[in-house]
Amino acid sequence: xxxxxxxxxxxxxxxxxxxxxxxxxxxxxxxxxxxxxxxxxxxxxxxxxxxxxxxxxxxxxxxxxxxxxxxxxxxxxxxxxxxxxxxxxxxxxxxxx
Numbered sequence: 001x002x003x004x005x006x007x008x009x010x011x012x013x014x015x016x017x018x019x020x021x022x023x024x025x026x027x028x029x030x031x032x033x034x035x036x037x038x039x040x041x042x043x044x045x046x047x048x049x050x051x052x053x054x055x056x057x058x059x060x061x062x063x064x065x066x067x068x069x070x071x072x073x074x075x076x077x078x079x080x081x082x083x084x085x086x087x088x089x090x091x092x093x094x095x096x097x
Contacts (some may be wrong), residue, residue: 003056006046007088053084
């Protein structure tokens with residue numbers, strides 16, 4: 001399973017299970033939030049590390065950049081498109097009970 005699929009699966013699960021959602025949100029309070037997040041993912045059976053998330057975001061961003069306007073210097077600025085970590089938390093923090 002690729003990183004984006006893992007994150008989607010875990011996000012969906014966290015939205016359905018409040019205790020899991022709270023555990024993920026608590027990782028953001030850690031001194032190293034991305035590492036704590038990945039540690040929880042591994043605890044849940046998904047072998048994922050900080051560099052996996054960072055690399056997946058950069059690869060995704062690079063693919064989008066290449067696909068827009070030929071990928072040259074005149075390509076439009078794409079902001080936040082490479083942050084899979086923040087994208088994971090967006091629905092968890094906006095849909096609160």
